[in-house]
Each structure stands twice: as C-alpha cells, then as structure tokens.
Amino acid sequence: MNITPDIPQLDPMRLQVRKHALLNEISQKPSRRWWRFTVPATALVAAVAVTLVLWTPTNQDASAAWTAEPRAPGDLGPVFADCGRTLDRHDAERGVNGPDWPAPRDVAVVDQRADMTMVQYIGPQSEMLCLRTPTGVGTNGRGNLQDQEPLGDRLFADFAPSVGMYDVDGRNAMTVLTGRVSRAVGKVVISTEDGLQVTATIGNGRVLAWWPSLGKPKDVRLSDETGVVLQTAPIPVKHR
C-alpha cells in the first residue's frame, strides 16, 4: 500500500469560488470585542485552552499599578479557589469541549503585581497558567509535557511570551512570559524591546512575569541568590 495516495487537483472553478467566499468573509468588519489574545504556535499545537475576559471596560486602567518587581504574595485562598474551579471545569469538559489532557494541580509559582495574580500549575502531562484579576479568571495551558526536553546544563529554557492581549482601543496591552530555569538561579530580570526591566517570579524551576505592553522579551539576566550574575543572554525569537 502506498502511504501517499494521489490526490486529484481541486476543481479550478470550485477553488475560485472558495477563494472569493474566503475573501468576502475576511472583508467583513469583525465584531467588536473587548479583548484579543495571541498564543504561540507551539502552544496551539499542544492544544490550548484560553478563556480571558480579565479586564473589561469597567476597569480601563488596570495596568496603572503595575510594578517591575513582583509583590509579596498576600492571601492566596480566593485565588486558588477561583483557579481550582477553572481547572475543575477543564477536567469536566476534557476531551469534549476542550483538550483531552488532565488539568495539572501542583502549584509551581505564583506571581502578583498590580491587580493580577498568576498561578502556574504543573502536572506530569500538562501545565496551566491561571490569571486572576478582580473582574475575571482565565487559563492558558498545554499538554504533552512528557515530550519536553530536560533542562540539562542550561540555566534557562523555553522563555517565551505565552499570552499577549489588548483591548480593541489599544489599552491594557499585556504580555505574559513563562519559562524554565535552573535551580541555581535566584533572580531573573527580563529586558523588553520597549525598554522595560522586569523581575520575574521564580518557583520550582519555573519563571513567571508579565508587563503592560506588547514589547517582546529581548534579553535575560540570570543571577544566583547572592546577586552574582550567572549569565546574560538574548531570549531566542520564536518564529511562529
């Protein structure tokens, strides 16, 4: 048996009809949405569940209180409760209305700044990021973690924006960065293309940070617990 059976050419007339239907469709004005999001292709492939309605028009200036340094964690009970419900919903709809991997339940790292708290959950098969603000909870996750290459001798890996979003008026832009670091690393500072210096939160070998712009992460400076710089390196650009 030939694994690549011949596929006949599409009928040229039907192809043109499809093309014009497509062009008509995309020329329609998009419906008004208060938020948009982007995710990298790798996350798309790994099956992504994103439900973000975090900042609504009732909270126009949600990024105003953002700080480059994360805040010390406060009462996380309500955060874990809200995020837990979202994970439960993921499991309830697993394989039907969503990806077919189980929601992870172990908390790796928590990042708090401005009005938003982010919790990174990890499990044997998957990882999920829960984002919580006073107006909503969203998640972004991926499966196939078992295929992830071990960190080995590297000090960091997989630094990439995992969520970026902004509302239709261009306000409240934000980028979330996730990644992995060696246990030898005590501090991570991200430089972005638009000049921000963001100190990430580290926990259990995971890194978490966000900043109020769509500026791409450019460089990372890794230090140990005593402040000795271990490495300064560009953050590889992911072509999607």
Add this chain to the structure above:
Amino acid sequence: MTDEELWGQVRAGVSEAFGMLFERHAQAVFAYCLRRTGTWAVAEDLVSVVFMETWRKRTSVTVGESLLPWLYTVALGVTRNHQRARTRYRAALGKVAPQHADDDHADDVARRVDAEARTRAVIAELEKLPAGDREVLEMSAWSGLSQAQIAQVLGIPVGTVKSRLARAQRTVRGALVEEAL
C-alpha cells in the same frame, strides 16, 4: 513574489495578497486534510477553516520562506478537532448509509470516490499507530517539510521527531513505508 513578501502585505491587511497565498497553497492543504479525514467534502471545508484561522492570526504569526509550515500547523489542529467531533458523533453516523456515487457528475464523482477510498485505506492502516507516531509519519510523508520544520509544526524536539519516525517505520515496516519514504 515570495510567501514572505505576500505575508507582509497580509499582515498589513491586504486581502488580495491572502487570496494569492490561498491559490498557491490550497491544494497542498487540501491534500493533507483529505489524507487525514478521508472525505472529500470535509477536506474542502477544512481548507477554508484553515485559511480563516490563518487570517485571524495574521498579526501574531511570523512567516519565513514559506507559509506552508504554519498552514500545516493550523491544519493539524483543525483536523484533530474534526476527528474529535467525528468520534463523538460516530455512533450516530454509523446508522447513516455511506455516501457513494449517487451524483449526476459521474466522472467527477468517480474520481472523488476513488480518492476517498484510497485515503481511507491508508487512514485505516495508520490508525494502528499511536497518535504521536502517526502524526510525525503523516507529516513526514505528506508535507515535504524537513524534520526540523516538523518539530516546529508539532511543537516537539527534533530528537522526538526522529525517534517517533523510526518507531512508526518499524511498526508499519514493509510496503507501506518503503514505498512512501
């Protein structure tokens, strides 16, 4: 004009450039979707879905030499979703008589039915493989992408692509693979 140049126009919102990319790659995407689904009409519809999704994400996608790796990425996700939905409705669909050449356009219908029959036989054979191995083998045999590009499309390391491909080849050793690869 290269894909990269056309994509630059697409990102600026030029729909005509997107139409040119559609004409250039629709057949390749269609062939992939047909081989994955085994149904002509479904594959045609999925081509439209793939390009709609590609347009929707135009501002967040960077294209190198060719748009095809990204199109295969989207097509993989779209066909996976289709398979999930099909699995859910399989019981109901099983009660419906299979569609055959009951159309008036005999030649065209025969051509389609032949293609569907061929692809379904391949699908039946490949379904014996684990999903991960199967997707690597399919991508390797049907897309013309390099192993590095396949790794990018599937979101897995190159080493995993190599090991899965080798395992898939061992599993379906013989006429099936050696003819194709």
